[in-house]
Amino acid sequence: MLHIPSSPISTQQTDLEELALYIHWPFCIAKCPYCDFNSHVRDQVDHDAWQTALLFDLRHEYKVNPKPRISSIFFGGGTPSLMRPQLVAKLIAEADKLWGLMDSCEITLEANPSSVEASKFADIASAGVNRVSLGLQSLDDQTLEFLGRAHDVAEGLAALATAQQNFDRVSFDLIYARPGQSLDDWRSELEQALDFGTDHLSLYQLTIEPGTRFETLVRTGKLVPADDDHCADLFDLTQDLTKAAGLPSYEISNHARTGQEGRHNLTYWRYGDYIGIGPGAHGRRLNTATERHKKPENFLSAVERNGNGLKVEQALSPDVQATEALMMGLRLGEGVDLDALAEKTGLAIVDMVDQAEIQKLSVLGLVDRDGVRLTVQPKGMPLLDAILPKLISDVLRT
Structure with a gap:
């Protein structure tokens, strides 16, 4: 069991009415070769110790920022479906006790589609989770093996059916732009995925992240990623098929029917306040960036020592906030309201974005400036990583 010291913490308040809560569960059965998330494989996990630590981390954030109500909770990882449902219920109940949950609170849990984890879906729903995000990743057995997944297609589809029986809202992930994947394959x-009837899909191009096993394979010539032109064709096909099926993209990789967008992630992309607890979790609240210790053991030690898992707590200058808000908001189909961002940061954002670049990119059909709203057009979304630095002036980047 964890021994936690008691220490007084000064209370601050905010006028913001809503707050999103992210809870990170860092443990996985195995590490996937494409994954650069903060996930760890451990032979045993002391759930009682983790309950104690996460509750203290949660209570610390309440003492810092007690005024808003919780608009969404997201259990991410790692593999949160490995958590005991009783722990999920305890954390939800504590958040409700501290801040209070809004009546429309969206509570999402990421889950692996194994039969063992799917067997807990009813209990997870009873714990208060009303939305599940299922990591199917592929509908091809050979690809699942390539991606290092522990499930096969049949098990994944069975888990999807179980999820649809137990949760009001179900989303699932697929990875495309895999080596050797043709347009017809995708x-x-x-089309098969769209026939399953979910109202939300997360469709990610395979990216080779530093420090992953796939990055090592690419560096040693044992894996050749899809080229950029083919990735662009796959992206265009994705947009066409999802739009025709009534699930257009509202963010570069996320697709939903109207009203079924992921509320929690919209908080990130719209640069709302959110708190993050658990190993490696990031947060943005009260104009401050927070980050927890990443390694599980270091996180537990920090909580035992300080009563919270914080590693970094840093005030954000207005120009940093503006830059982050633009980088996040321009991922959305709705774009960024420059006047609203100016009001939030106190900066004249319209004068600080690069007007000459906006004009050049507008002529190419890559971005659009309509009054105070700046958006990246569908044609520009595949080029987003190259476009964003051009839109954000040197004034904001320095």
């Missing part, structure tokens, strides 16, 4: 797979 068309067939995505």
Whole structure:
């Protein structure tokens, strides 16, 4: 069991009415070769110790920022479906006790589609989770093996059916732009996925992240990623098929029917306040960036020592906030309201974005400036990583 010291913490308040809560569960059965998330494989996990630590971390954030109500909770990882449902219920109940949950509070849990984890879906729903995000990743057995997934297609589809029986809202992930994947391959797979009837899909291009096993394979010539032109064609096909099926993209990789967008992630992209607890979790609240210790053991030690898992707590200058808000908001189809961002940061944002670059990119059909709203057009979304630095002036980047 964890021994936690008691220490007084000064209370601050905010006028913001809503707050999102992210809870990180860092443990996985195995590390996938493409994954650069803060996930760890451990032979045993002391759930009682983790309950104690996460509750103290949660209570610390309440003492810092007690005024808003919780608009969404997201259990991410790692593999949160490995958590005991009783722990999920305890954390939800504590958040409700401290801040209070809004009547429309969206509570999402990421889950692996194994039969063992799917067997807990009813209990997880009873714990208060009303939305599940299922990591199917592929509808092809050979690809699942390549991606290092522990489930096969049949097990994944059975888990999807179980999820649809137990949760009001179900989303699932697929990874495309895999080596050797043709347009016809992806068309067939995505059409099958769209037939399952979920109202939300997360469709990610395979990216080679530093420090992953796939990055090592690419560096040593044992894996050749899809080229940029082919990725662009796959992206265009994705947009066409999902739009035709009534699930257009509202963010570069996320697709939903109207009203079924992920509320929690919209908080990130719209640069709302959110708190993050658990190993490696990041937060943005009260114009401050927070980050927890990443390694599980270091997180537990920090909580035992300080009563919270914080590693970094840093005030954000207005120009940093503006830059982050633009980088996040321009991922959305709705774009960024420059006047609203100016009001939030106190900066004249309209004068600080690069007007000459906006004009150049507008002529190319990549961005659009309509009054105070700046958006990246569908044609520009595949080029987002190259476009964003051009839109954000040197004034904001320095």
